[in-house]
Amino acid sequence: MTDPRNDDAPAARVGLQLGALLGPFGGGIVAAVLPEIGTSFDVSAQAAASSLTVYLLPFAALMLVSGTLGQRWGPARTIRLAYVAYAVVTLVAAVAPWFWLFQFGRGLMGCANAFTTPLLMARLAAMTPPDRLGKALGVFGAMQAVGQTSAPLVGGLAAAASWRWAFVGIALVGAVLAAWPLPADDEDDRAATTRLRDPWRAAVLLPGLAALTAWGCLAGLSFLVAFRLQDAFGFGAGMRGLLLTGFGVAGFLGARFAGAAADRFGGRLTALGGLLAGAALVVVIGATGLAPVAVAAWAAAGVCSQLVLVAVNTTVLSGDGPGRSGAISVVQAMRFLGMAAAPAVFTAPYHADALLGFALPAAVLLATVPLAATLTRART
Structure with missing residues (x-):
């Protein structure tokens, strides 16, 4: 059997990294x-x-089980079928004449994406030497940041003709990825274990909780930052949208740095730096009366989010426990559930007092610091 870490398959490695774009985009x-x-x-x-x-x-709900199911079915086969499904249901959304059918297509897009992101990360980890895993996951995170940051821009440009063309373009990308080479399924990895309960252990859930709070209290605050930019500085919708992209751009630029930090210093110190710096930056956004300071702090928070997430992902994907695909799938589900919960948790405190609205997520980040102790260096 071919060693899955063999670097003689650059096209497969590129395909795994490119796949990171599709879901956020x-x-x-x-x-x-x-x-x-x-x-x-x-x-x-x-x-x-x-x-x-x-x-x-x-997307978040299915990821609680999609990694384990994909491992059971075969990662490469599952990823390829998910790409095909993603392309088809995106076309459904593109041509839908009724809103309910458009929403149905959007929901199925999320379902299909749940069967790509965790499996892509697991296969990338399988073909990467442990001492380079942080850098590889940093690149993966950078590609996700590109997808997240560029999506509003591309959608806005497509809307000059019709928003539907943006969905047609996504479907074409999904079709191309479905035909792209992927690393062959590792039968030994499939046979190791495929029980749905395997990822539900402390070694996965504690890092997952760190991902939940970090993503919810950093990336999940984009709506709160938008409120702040309007209320404190009077920026209109267009300018707010432009300034909010600073988080993703900085995250993209800092992702490789975050990966290198995880490889060199281990997950514990890397996440600790991200949590402490992120908490300080969130408070600055709520307290400053200077727009450039708030914008710069928001961008820097994008780097902090990458520090925590790369540390968490590296720890989970280099762990000794069973079900690597299922483990990273649960962690990613917790990450996006945190982001989904942020508006419900932080909107009311912000409207009561702007500084309180930002101090509360900063306090949550500080309370997460003990979880950094559960993160480790990738095994060499």
Whole structure:
């Protein structure tokens, strides 16, 4: 059997990294075109905005089991079928004449994405030497940041003709990825264990909780930062959208640094730095009266989020326990559930007092510091 860490398959490695783009890109593509979607289907702005939630909730919920199921079925086969499904249901959303059918397509896009992200990460870890795992996952995180950051821009540009063309483009990308070479399934890895309960252990759930709080209290605050940019500095929608991309751009630029830090210093110190610095930056955003300081702090928070997430992912994917795909799948589900919960948790405190709205997530980040002790260096 071919060693899955053999670097003679660069195309497969590139395919795994490129796959990181698709989910965040498809999820965020509607952000800039919600008014156009509402007009097309004659629905309210609030109803159009629900297309974000309709994608995210099944995506996060299915990831609680998708990694384990994909390992059972064969990772390469599962990823390829998920890409095909993603392309098909994206076309359904693109041509849908009714809003309910568009929402149905969006929900199925989230379901299909749940069977790509964790399995891509697990296969990438399987073909990467342990002492380089942090860097590889840093690149993966950078590609996710590119997808998340570029989606509103591409969607906005496509809307000049029709928002539907953006979905057609996503479907074509899914079809290309479905045909892209992938590392062959490792039968030994499939046979190791495929029980759904295997990932539900402390060695997975504690790092997953760190991912939940870090993503919810950093990336999940984009809505709160938008409120702050409007209320404190009077920025309009276009400028707010542009400034919010600083988080993703900085995350992209800092992802390789985060990976190198995890390889050199281990997950514990890497996550500790991200949590402490992230907490300080969140407070700065809520306290400063200077717009450039708030914008710079938000961008720097993007690097902090990568420090924590790469540390968590490296720890989980280099662990000794069974079910690597299932373990990283549960962690990613917790990560996005944290992001989904942030608006419900932090909106009311912000409207009561702006500084309180940002001090509360900062306090949660500080309370997460003890969880950094559960993170380790990748095994060599």
